[in-house]
Amino acid sequence: MSQPLQAVRGMNDILPAEAELWEQFEATIRDWLAAYAYMPIRMPIVEPTPLFARAIGEVTDIVEKEMYSFEDSLNGENLTLRPEGTASCVRAVLQHNLLYDGPKRLWYMGPMFRHERPQKGRYRQFHQVGVEALGFQGPDIDAEQIAMCARLWDDLGLDGIRLEINTLGQSDERSRHRADLVDHLERHAGILDADARRRLHSNPLRILDSKNPALQTVIEQAPRLIDYLGGESRSHFEQLQQLLGDAAIPYRINPRLVRGLDYYNLTVFEWVTESLGAQGTVCAGGRYDGLVAQLGGKPAPACGFAMGIERLLALWQEQGHRHEIPAPNAYLVHQGEMAGRFAFRVAESLRGAGFSIQLHCGGGSFKSQMKKADASGADVALIIGNDEAAANAVSIKPLRHDFEQPAAQIRVEFGQLAEQLGNLIFPTDDDDGDL
Numbered sequence: 534m535s536q537p538l539q540a541v542r543g544m545n546d547i548l549p550a551e552a553e554l555w556e557q558f559e560a561t562i563r564d565w566l567a568a569y570a571y572m573p574i575r576m577p578i579v580e581p582t583p584l585f586a587r588a589i590g591e592v593t594d595i596v597e598k599e600m601y602s603f604e605d606s607l608n609g610e611n612l613t614l615r616p617e618g619t620a621s622c623v624r625a626v627l628q629h630n631l632l633y634d635g636p637k638r639l640w641y642m643g644p645m646f647r648h649e650r651p652q653k654g655r656y657r658q659f660h661q662v663g664v665e666a667l668g669f670q671g672p673d674i675d676a677e678q679i680a681m682c683a684r685l686w687d688d689l690g691l692d693g694i695r696l697e698i699n700t701l702g703q704s705d706e707r708s709r710h711r712a713d714l715v716d717h718l719e720r721h722a723g724i725l726d727a728d729a730r731r732r733l734h735s736n737p738l739r740i741l742d743s744k745n746p747a748l749q750t751v752i753e754q755a756p757r758l759i760d761y762l763g764g765e766s767r768s769h770f771e772q773l774q775q776l777l778g779d780a781a782i783p784y785r786i787n788p789r790l791v792r793g794l795d796y797y798n799l800t801v802f803e804w805v806t807e808s809l810g811a812q813g814t815v816c817a818g819g820r821y822d823g824l825v826a827q828l829g830g831k832p833a834p835a836c837g838f839a840m841g842i843e844r845l846l847a848l849w850q851e852q853g854h855r856h857e858i859p860a861p862n863a864y865l866v867h868q869g870e871m872a873g874r875f876a877f878r879v880a881e882s883l884r885g886a887g888f889s890i891q892l893h894c895g896g897g898s899f900k901s902q903m904k905k906a907d908a909s910g911a912d913v914a915l916i917i918g919n920d921e922a923a924a925n926a927v928s929i930k931p932l933r934h935d936f937e938q939p940a941a942q943i944r945v946e947f948g949q950l951a952e953q954l955g956n957l958i959f960p961t962d963d964d965d966g967d968l
Contacts, residue, residue, distance in 0.1 A: 543649075543657030554856040558689075558846060559642065562662055565685050569677070571638040571664060576621040578644065582611040588620035588796055588824060590736070599647040614646035618663035619796070619821065619837055620828070626667055627830040636668025642842075656843060664818075665837035667825065672769050675800040675820060675836055676776035682804055682816055682838070683782050689849060694815060696782065698802045699790035700770040701738075702762045704823070707798075710761040711737060721751045741789045757788045769799055796821040800836065808848055815848060816840035860910030861891040862958055864932075866902035867917040875922040879915065879947065886951040888958075890915075907932055912958050916942070929957065 540546055547555060566573075582602050589595050601614040615621050618641055631637055642662045651657060664681070666674050679696065686694050701707060714737050718725065724747060725733065729740045741752055762770070777784055790801055801819035809815070818838020826832040863883070867876035880892040891909055893902050899916075906914040916928040927950050930942040945953045 541657070543651035545656060545658070550858055553858050554846060554850070554854075555842070557856050558842065558849070561688055562642065562685075565681070565688055566640050566664070568684075569638070569681055571640045574622060574625060574639045574641050575643070576615070576618070576625050576641060578615055578646075579612050580615050580621055580624070582613040584620050584624055584828070585613055585616060588623070588828060589617070590796070595647065599649050601646045601648055616645055616647045618643075618645065618661060618839060619665060619824070622663065622665050622837075623667070623824055623828055623830075623835070627825065627828060632668050632830075632833060636666070638664075638666050640664045655841075660842040661839045662842060663837065663839045665835065667835040668833050669836070670834045672773040672776060672800065675773050675802075676780070678818065678836060678838055679777060679784075679802055680780050680782060682840075683780075686804075689845070690854065691845075691848060691852060693808055693852075694804050694806050694848075696777075696784040696802060696804055697787040697790055698773070698777075698784050698800065699787050700759060700762065700766060701791065701798050701801055701819075702758060702766040703798055706761045706763055706766060707738070707758065710756060710758045713756045713761075714738070714741075717755050718751070724748065724751065738791045742791050752789065759786075759788055766799060773800055796824040796827065798822050802838070804840075806848060808851055809844060814841075815844045859889070860912075861889040862911060863888060863890050863913045863915050863954065864906035864909045864911040865890055865892045865915040865917065866899060866906055867893065868899055868902070869919040869922070871919045871922040872917045875925075876917045879917065879927055879950070882947075883951060883954065886955075888951070888954065913954070915954075929954065931957070 582600070585600060586596050595616050600616050603612060604610070605612055622639060622641060626632060626637065626639075640663060642660070644658050644660050646658055648657055649655065664678060666678065679698075683696075686692075702710075715733065718729070718733055718737060718740060722730070722733075725740075726743075726745050726748065729743060729745075729748060732739050738758075740748070741755060743752065759770075774784075784802075787803075790803060791797075797819045799820040799822065802817065803814050804816040805813045806815055807813060816838055817840075818836065820834070820836040822834045822836075823832075825835060865876050865880050867873050876892060880890045883890045891911065893905065897905075899918075903914060910933075912931070912933045914930045914932055916930060921927055921944070924944075925947045926944050927947060928942055928944045943953075
């Protein structure tokens, strides 16, 4: 007998008990985004490979080492499983001319793919919520998105997530900083590790984000990008800080915060926690004013962020949140051919009336079915034998509560079943007096 096949490493099944937690989280996300007037958008999981090379940057870790790319065997097209959502979202906005009637607030949720070492909260198939605002100029939308995140942490009851912000200025300011940064790093080339030497001339800003202890002194002594900002960039950053202060959102300026994607400019931010080990970032984003034009559209400002669902759920559970699989209102047991046919009709009728009904399937004695009814967590068992079927009636047996009934089990005519079941499971207090 052959061994069962396993899931691809780093691509995990989400089993029923955990999937219920995901459903609750996703419902919270939808309500939260609706409160800020963001509209949903859904993009394909597979995109042309050049989209990410152009948007993210050919010398980034994602494009160089982490993308799942392949050639379509039918037409030779180079395709990639999306490693992030912003490039796909901007591509969709441009392809369908969504900015023709003004700025857009958009969001999406779904799987992303990167080939990296699986670890807690970071997998090869992972899931993100992405939020993008396109066509908005100025720091107010940056501040609103940061405030959105702060509100979500409160909605979820999460503690210990702190905000770090920085500014990357504009391209000309980064160019001047880059020249001085490369000069500084070249003077210390002897202590640079292999990764830093590889990035020295292709993407030196990313060296500032290195966690290698041997490089920390060199990084601390490196020129700071914030010192190269012009008046407009500095004003944008100062206004952002003022708005965050007005909203009483605490933050720390981290001059080494550069993000891993080439398309960012001006504001960048991360929400981080100490509770998830080395992978402490649960949400990150910033402004990317040049990306729309970079992908072939008319220049338009934009900013956005993404959060890792697995990481947030890990933090949510670590801080004590639990979610049980909801039980049905009733478990319907039956025995006999006539009873089975009647039970099917009863179950569908009650579902149409708004009840959650688990119909027993697969046969078995009344005794074994009642054990399953009790194990289901249902409030009541609905019992149908051939006698009930012949009388067009259903017996109700309470399983969870002391219902105020003259007997532990009562028989109800089918036409009265929905009303009687509702009175048992959802009793109302009629003694409140006149309003």
